[in-house]
C-alpha cells in the first residue's frame with residue numbers, strides 16, 4: 001500500500017512516500033491534525049519554521065503516543081535565513097518547538113528570501129546558501145538532524161552546493177502537480193540520487209474543481225485529490241497532500257489504483273498556470 005511505502009535516502013533512512021502537509025494549518029489545530037493523520041496511518045509530517053505551527057505539530061506527535069522511530073518529521077530553515085549563525089539558531093528553535101530529540105529531515109525552504117524569489121534580477125545568494133548548508137551539515141553531524149536537503153532549488157542552486165561543499169542534498173521539495181511538472185529538474189535530481197518531493201499535489205486545492213481532471217478521476221471511481229496524489233506518486237516523487245479534515249486524510253491515502261498509460265499521457269499534456 002502506498003501509505004506504507006518508503007524510499008531510501010542517501011543517508012540510509014527510509015522516507016515514507018506519502019506525507020501530511022501542514023502549510024496553512026494554524027498552530028491551534030495542528031496538534032489535532034497531526035494526531036488524526038497519525039491515527040489514520042500517515043507516518044510522515046511536513047512542516048516548516050515559516051508555517052508557525054511546529055509547537056502544535058510537536059504536541060500532536062506526543063499525544064499520538066507512537067514510537068518516535070516510526071515517524072518521519074520534516075521542517076525547513078526559513079527562506080529569509082541566510083547566515084550560518086541564524087541557521088544554527090533556527091534549527092535549535094525547531095527542535096525545541098517540535099520538542100524532539102532529532103528531526104528526520106531539514107530543508108532550506110528556498111534559495112532566496114520570498115520577497116525577492118520571483119524578481120528577475122536579485123543579489124546572488126550562492127555564498128549565503130553555502131553558509132546555511134554548512135550549519136545544516138554540522139547539525140547533522142551533531143545528531144540533531146538525520147538528513148538534509150533543499151526546497152524550491154533549481155539545478156544551478158543545487159550545483160552550487162554540490163560543487164562547493166562536502167554534501168549533496170538528499171531531497172529537493174518542489175511544486176509538482178498535474179499541469180506543472182519540471183521534467184528536466186526531476187531527471188537531474190534522479191541522476192544525482194536526490195529524492196524529489198512534490199508539494200501542492202492538488203495545486204493548493206485549485207485543481208480540485210477541474211472538470212477535465214474529474215472526467216479522468218470518474219473513470220477510476222476516485223476523487224480528483226486521489227488522482228492528483230497518485231499522479232505525483234507515479235512520477236516517483238514523495239507526495240505531500242495537505243488537509244485539516246480527517247475524512248479527507250482517509251480518502252487521500254486510498255491511492256492504490258493504477259492510472260492507465262493513455263490517461264497518464266492526457267494528464268501529462270495538461271498545462272496550468274497556478
Ligand SMILES: NC(=O)c1ccc[n+]([C@@H]2O[C@H](COP(=O)([O-])OP(=O)(O)OC[C@H]3O[C@@H](n4cnc5c(N)ncnc54)[C@H](OP(=O)(O)O)[C@@H]3O)[C@@H](O)[C@H]2O)c1
Pocket residue numbers: 020021022023024046047109151152173174198199200201202203204205206208223225226240241242243244245248249251252
Ligand atoms: N516547500 C515549499 O515551498 C512548499 C510550498 C507549498 C506547499 N508545501 C508543502 O506541501 C503541502 C501541500 O501543498 P498545499 O498546502 O499547497 O496544497 P495541496 O495539498 O495541493 O492542497 C490542499 C488543499 O486541498 C484541500 N483538500 C485536500 N484533500 C482534499 C479532499 N480529499 N477533498 C477536498 N479538498 C481537499 C485542502 O482542504 P482542507 O485543508 O480544508 O482540508 C486544501 O485546501 C503543504 O501543506 C506543505 O507541507 C511546501
